[in-house]
Amino acid sequence: MESIHRDTSKRLAIVVPVSNEARTIRSVLAELLKLQPDDLIVVENGSTDGSGQIAKSMGARVLSYETPLGNDVPRAVGALATDADIYLFTDSDLVIPAEQLLPLIEDIESGADMAMNAIDWCARYPKPDAPSIARYYLNLCLGRRDLGLENVLTIPHAFSRKALDRIGKEVLANPLLATALVIYEGLAVTVPTQYNVLDKNRARKAHMTLPGDKLPYAYQRMHGDATEAFAHLFTRKGPRFGFGPGLQDRSAYDNRHLYTASWVPSAKPVTEPDVTLVLSISHGTVPLRRFLEQMKDRYRLIPVVHSAEAKVTQLLERLDIPYIHIPHFVGHNVAFAIGAEQVQTPIAVFHDTLQPLDHYEIHPFAAPIRAGKAHVVVNDQSMYVGRLEGMSPVLIGNYYLNIVANEPELTTSAINLPPYGIHVPSFRDIGWAALMNPSLAQIVALERGLTVIPGLHLDIAHRTNVHWRPVLMDENTLIGDQLESLYYWVTKYGYRGGFNDGNRQRHVIPAGHPAYLVTPPVGQPHVDLHEVLSH
Known part of the structure; x- marks a missing residue:
């Protein structure tokens, strides 16, 4: 030899x-x-x-x-x-x-x-599988997207x-x-x-999807491995891995009653009285007037105006549209949470006016809820599923979280990319504060058995003025929200998020290092969402 x-x-x-x-x-x-x-x-x-x-x-x-x-x-x-x-x-x-x-x-x-x-060629497959998504997202969140999905698995x-x-x-x-x-x-x-x-x-049986399962047994184990890795890292890097809330001022929610105390909804009749459109208005964009004129006689409106120029409030007053005014910028997620508490209709659609919309583009987010087909209707982003090398980190994270919540069919679609529609009575038990982190709101909705479906596809990035894209789609904030949502999940369902451990006999290895757990924590039955959001 x-x-x-x-x-x-x-x-x-x-x-x-x-x-x-x-x-x-x-x-x-x-x-x-x-x-x-x-x-x-x-x-x-x-x-x-x-x-x-x-x-x-x-x-x-x-x-x-x-x-x-x-x-x-x-x-x-x-x-x-x-x-x-x-x-x-x-x-x-x-x-x-x-x-x-x-x-x-x-x-x-x-x-x-x-x-x-x-x-690395697996990161160029047009339809990535669950293990590839988990591996890629883990490296990405650790600041090593250059490694793609390379891993000692x-x-x-x-x-x-x-x-x-x-x-x-x-x-x-x-x-x-x-x-x-x-x-x-x-x-x-x-x-x-x-x-x-x-x-x-x-070929192994563990790599085949069995009746009643949404993922093969081995894929579930690998997703659990990634979730366990995140759980350990939360103890070292915190629930958001250092990704801050960006422009979202969650503290404003605690003072919401100061902003809503004088709110009086319009009593004028509208064409679709079962739908309220909750609007985040932070800047006086050119299409805003046309949009408001289209919507004011069609839906109940709750405009939440924050850090907007005086011309915005003047426009609303000329159109005789009541509004909630917050004197500083709070971010659309916080604006949605504050406005949602004033909704009195069974359906609410949430939209940031930085993204131009026409009236017919609101209807697909309300119609399935009205028909009893869904509790939540999200912006359909499934067409962006493709090679991981070219996918947005936010969309990869959406896919990862949807798998965590056992809804891989949702792929990359989530309410963190508005607009989205909600069945109001079903969501009240979750609490409107959850909308401050839309990824958290979605994962809790799925956890509680609410039906979440994709609605209309709206290309946020390409229809939004390049100047406003960082306000509407701040990547670091969105990734931090996803990680915070995963933190909630592992706190409640344990370090492996409820996924199997592949029949590992961990007890044969002595627990000699703090990162190794013979029996990973199984979680706790109740997790306070307000405490999660406090990070």
């Missing part, structure tokens, strides 16, 4: 989980032995076909467990059983040439702390001694958490090799 040259002054440990892989284990180990490992560890778990004996005959150190340990746990077990400068991880069902593994080792030798195998990969000392070897039981902690710690990450392991994976 011809060896491959590497820096043998660095101690190399290779960890290989095995479960009934007698067909491939000999060829797998033959390639690994070319790398001259100082310790070759095979973690045999639940194997009955003699795989472990084959590994022993080839000089590997075999750790045997009678029952399967579940996904990823064997990697943590193997790493904890050895000490090395470089740790290489691969699987026993894929024969990967040693030449393809060497770049991972060489990058660690050169100072990298985590070296991964690229699957994919084998092979390698770590430095420093990396595993810092994050804890135990954490390898959840590869998405391990990746996230390496990034959070600011350690050096590389992607030096590209070996298509996905094409060589065997």
